[in-house]
Amino acid sequence: MGTLTVDLGERSYPIIIGRGLLSQAGSHLKKCGIRTGSPHLIITDSNTAPLYLEKLQSALESEGFQIVTAIVPAGEQSKSLAVYEEMMTRAITGGLDRKSAVIALGGGVVGDLAGFVSATYMRGTYFVQVPTTILAHDSSVGGKVAVNHPLAKNMIGAFHQPVLVLYDVDTLQTLPDREVSAGLSEMVKHGLIWDESFAHWCRDHAAELLALQPEALEYGLEKGCAVKAEVVSRDERENDLRAILNLGHTIGHAIEAIAGYGEFLHGEAIAIGMVGSAKLGVRLGADPSLETETVSMLKALRLPTVLPGHLSTDDIMSAMSHDKKFTEGQMNFVVPKAIGSVEFVRGISSDMVRDIVDELKKGEA
Amino acid sequence: MGTLTVDLGERSYPIIIGRGLLSQAGSHLKKCGIRTGSPHLIITDSNTAPLYLEKLQSALESEGFQIVTAIVPAGEQSKSLAVYEEMMTRAITGGLDRKSAVIALGGGVVGDLAGFVSATYMRGTYFVQVPTTILAHDSSVGGKVAVNHPLAKNMIGAFHQPVLVLYDVDTLQTLPDREVSAGLSEMVKHGLIWDESFAHWCRDHAAELLALQPEALEYGLEKGCAVKAEVVSRDERENDLRAILNLGHTIGHAIEAIAGYGEFLHGEAIAIGMVGSAKLGVRLGADPSLETETVSMLKALRLPTVLPGHLSTDDIMSAMSHDKKFTEGQMNFVVPKAIGSVEFVRGISSDMVRDIVDELKKGEA
Ligand SMILES: NC(=O)c1ccc[n+]([C@@H]2O[C@H](COP(=O)([O-])OP(=O)(O)OC[C@H]3O[C@@H](n4cnc5c(N)ncnc54)[C@H](O)[C@@H]3O)[C@@H](O)[C@H]2O)c1
Ligand SMILES: NC(=O)c1ccc[n+]([C@@H]2O[C@H](COP(=O)([O-])OP(=O)(O)OC[C@H]3O[C@@H](n4cnc5c(N)ncnc54)[C@H](O)[C@@H]3O)[C@@H](O)[C@H]2O)c1
Ligand SMILES: [Zn+2]
Ligand SMILES: [Zn+2]
Numbered sequence: 126m127g128t129l130t131v132d133l134g135e136r137s138y139p140i141i142i143g144r145g146l147l148s149q150a151g152s153h154l155k156k157c158g159i160r161t162g163s164p165h166l167i168i169t170d171s172n173t174a175p176l177y178l179e180k181l182q183s184a185l186e187s188e189g190f191q192i193v194t195a196i197v198p199a200g201e202q203s204k205s206l207a208v209y210e211e212m213m214t215r216a217i218t219g220g221l222d223r224k225s226a227v228i229a230l231g232g233g234v235v236g237d238l239a240g241f242v243s244a245t246y247m248r249g250t251y252f253v254q255v256p257t258t259i260l261a262h263d264s265s266v267g268g269k270v271a272v273n274h275p276l277a278k279n280m281i282g283a284f285h286q287p288v289l290v291l292y293d294v295d296t297l298q299t300l301p302d303r304e305v306s307a308g309l310s311e312m313v314k315h316g317l318i319w320d321e322s323f324a325h326w327c328r329d330h331a332a333e334l335l336a337l338q339p340e341a342l343e344y345g346l347e348k349g350c351a352v353k354a355e356v357v358s359r360d361e362r363e364n365d366l367r368a369i370l371n372l373g374h375t376i377g378h379a380i381e382a383i384a385g386y387g388e389f390l391h392g393e394a395i396a397i398g399m400v401g402s403a404k405l406g407v408r409l410g411a412d413p414s415l416e417t418e419t420v421s422m423l424k425a426l427r428l429p430t431v432l433p434g435h436l437s438t439d440d441i442m443s444a445m446s447h448d449k450k451f452t453e454g455q456m457n458f459v460v461p462k463a464i465g466s467v468e469f470v471r472g473i474s475s476d477m478v479r480d481i482v483d484e485l486k487k488g489e490a
Numbered sequence: 491m492g493t494l495t496v497d498l499g500e501r502s503y504p505i506i507i508g509r510g511l512l513s514q515a516g517s518h519l520k521k522c523g524i525r526t527g528s529p530h531l532i533i534t535d536s537n538t539a540p541l542y543l544e545k546l547q548s549a550l551e552s553e554g555f556q557i558v559t560a561i562v563p564a565g566e567q568s569k570s571l572a573v574y575e576e577m578m579t580r581a582i583t584g585g586l587d588r589k590s591a592v593i594a595l596g597g598g599v600v601g602d603l604a605g606f607v608s609a610t611y612m613r614g615t616y617f618v619q620v621p622t623t624i625l626a627h628d629s630s631v632g633g634k635v636a637v638n639h640p641l642a643k644n645m646i647g648a649f650h651q652p653v654l655v656l657y658d659v660d661t662l663q664t665l666p667d668r669e670v671s672a673g674l675s676e677m678v679k680h681g682l683i684w685d686e687s688f689a690h691w692c693r694d695h696a697a698e699l700l701a702l703q704p705e706a707l708e709y710g711l712e713k714g715c716a717v718k719a720e721v722v723s724r725d726e727r728e729n730d731l732r733a734i735l736n737l738g739h740t741i742g743h744a745i746e747a748i749a750g751y752g753e754f755l756h757g758e759a760i761a762i763g764m765v766g767s768a769k770l771g772v773r774l775g776a777d778p779s780l781e782t783e784t785v786s787m788l789k790a791l792r793l794p795t796v797l798p799g800h801l802s803t804d805d806i807m808s809a810m811s812h813d814k815k816f817t818e819g820q821m822n823f824v825v826p827k828a829i830g831s832v833e834f835v836r837g838i839s840s841d842m843v844r845d846i847v848d849e850l851k852k853g854e855a
Contacts, residue, residue, distance in 0.1 A: 206575050213639055245646050248648055276579065276582045282612075283613055
């Protein structure tokens with residue numbers, strides 16, 4: 126079992142990573158100041174509930190906690206204002222007060238939704254993340270919470286830090302293969318932006334990671350979370366540094382948007398986006414091995430690196446133009462200089478970006 | 491023109507109170523760091539828009555600001571998630587980004603709604619309050635923003651401080667008489683909890699205040715805002731002290747809830763609530779003049795001090811039992827000790843409270 130700390134002054138919190146943690150949840154919540162006097166709400170989804178809800182709920186109840194639950198349909202659609210309103214109703218009928226906690230049991234969808242409920246129910250309650258996907262090593266740390274607007278993803282949200290991230294790696298054993306790879310995409314991203322040797326470790330241990338070997342998972346999640354925690358500690362509100370966490374996301378979000386959410390998992394779309402970023406890096410002067418290495422890492426993790434030809438370059442460009450980082454023919458991008466190091470570059474011409482999107486359809490340079 | 495400061499470290503902001511301020515809005519926004527590069531959204535209501543929207547909008551546009559607007563139906567019903575979602579759509583279609591401001595032009599309804607939009611659009615934008623009611627001297631200061639849930643008022647919200655409160659007292663001239671009195675109810679509340687001589691000043695200048703005499707208004711609003719600012723500066727998140735701002739509100743909210751929102755204006759309901767609090771104070775040992783003085787102040791401001799007989803005591807008691815301050819036959823109340831000084835008392839028996847609600851129907855003690 127390992128413990129990291131997200132260092133944010135009085136809002137600091139631990140990330141506890143290990144096996145068998147669900148059954149110890151009660152004592153961990155107590156250590157974080159959550160009390161048994163108020164009811165607490167677990168929000169989970171329809172895939173996660175049958176697997177882990179009873180275990181978490183009974184672990185908490187056996188320590189004297191009063192628990193109410195809400196199960197939302199699995200999938201991105203649950204990050205909506207409609208589901209958010211239902212959760213508010215559940216919180217009220219369940220008697221939650223300002224000392225209550227909202228507990229997210231699930232992946233990034235449940236984490237983002239429950240976090241926004243926690244941020245805004247009675248102007249803020251305690252928030253606990255119990256991530257059950259690999260991707261959620263990214264989403265559960267850092268306090269960005271949100272739901273989607275029909276016109277744009279993550280448009281409605283807040284910064285609301287959890288008081289605890291309790292990461293039971295045993296829960297990951299039931300993840301579908303595609304979700305495993307998609308989660309590892311954000312893991313290798315944390316290597317690519319911050320830690321060259323960790324990026325290489327991800328590639329060298331791809332087989333163990335894909336096989337959900339617990340020691341490899343624990344190590345990889347700890348390293349990934351550590352990078353995220355470090356970046357967030359230095360720039361909680363994304364004034365500057367935190368933007369590097371968006372490596373691959375500008376192109377990735379555009380792919381997700383135009384392919385129709387669902388064709389690509391988030392981690393898959395940003396894998397292609399990270400190849401695009403590497404291509405940009407090379408154009409802006411990095412060694413060409415940057416691109417080939419990036420591609421080989423992602424392939425080792427069974428992630429896509431080529432953009433399917435049926436997605437139109439025009440559509441991708443226009444989806445990116447809705448991105449806040451785009452202004453008047455100029456774009457801002459997180460660009461790698463080498464494996465493990467990135468910079469934020471402003472004023473990249475949209476013509477260059479268009480070239481790169483076209484190139485992404487051709488695969489290997 | 492007077493300027494106060496709400497002192498909250500890096501989130502400190504000015505409250506500017508004076509005449510003719512709408513037409514100077516552009517330069518005040520600029521001084522607060524709001525830039526012309528991004529579009530800004532004015533949210534106002536159907537009563538306020540025809541009176542003041544064009545004036546504010548053209549003042550801002552003449553200083554180079556790009557403005558989009560949204561007009562919501564006047565009334566508490568606009569503090570709903572449905573209207574909130576419409577405002578989010580407007581913000582997106584208007585192209586707002588993270589450097590944009592949401593500007594509330596109106597009373598507390600518009601302020602609370604626009605504030606919650608600002609708190610959560612892209613996880614937070616600049617927020618400017620341009621209050622146009624007397625009540626809003628209370629609601630525009632302190633950063634509590636919220637919308638209502640069908641089951642409970644102000645249940646969904648955040649703490650989100652404005653960067654500027656720009657209070658043009660000229661706008662108050664068009665307020666209906668009942669709204670004037672209702673707003674003065676919160677003004678005298680600020681005297682009752684904090685400043686004996688200001689409470690007496692309110693009574694002694696009731697005629698000028700009711701006649702909207704500008705000098706009296708400016709002085710009263712400045713004093714009222716100063717009390718609010720002081721309390722909020724000491725306890726932004728309502729850990730303890732800030733609760734005193736709820737004088738009269740436990741009973742007042744119950745009256746509003748059971749009478750059907752609309753029969754009483756907020757300020758009217760809390761006027762009756764403050765008489766109830768004074769009665770409680772006397773029962774707990776304060777001098778009986780506390781009650782008679784409170785009643786005379788409220789009457790001078792043409793506020794109700796008696797509970798209409800058709801409102802059932804049982805209903806009021808049960809509405810209060812939904813209040814967070816109520817647990818197991820015991821209630822917590824802000825109780826005056828004397829004019830200008832209150833304390834937070836826990837564990838008042840619900841039998842005593844019931845007696846007082848009954849007494850409130852009888853008028854003068
Ligand atoms: N807040 C942030 O900083 C941040 C960062 C990255 C991504 N995100 C968000 O995260 C979301 C994606 O997260 P995700 O990939 O975890 O998606 P997800 O929550 O939808 O989970 C993926 C799928 O796995 C299922 N699942 C979850 N745990 C399982 C388990 N242990 N066993 C079997 N199945 C399980 C889920 O039901 C779902 O079908 C997106 O909405 C994205 O916007 C947020
Ligand atoms: N956030 C806080 O700290 C806080 C504190 C107290 C009250 N509130 C909230 O404030 C709201 C009540 O505020 P309010 O009393 O200002 O209500 P309001 O905003 O509904 O305004 C009252 C009425 O006056 C009209 N109006 C506004 N300005 C006018 C003008 N200059 N001339 C003519 N008509 C005008 C409005 O259209 C409305 O019909 C409630 O929702 C309450 O919950 C919030
Ligand atoms: Zn991501
Ligand atoms: Zn009030």
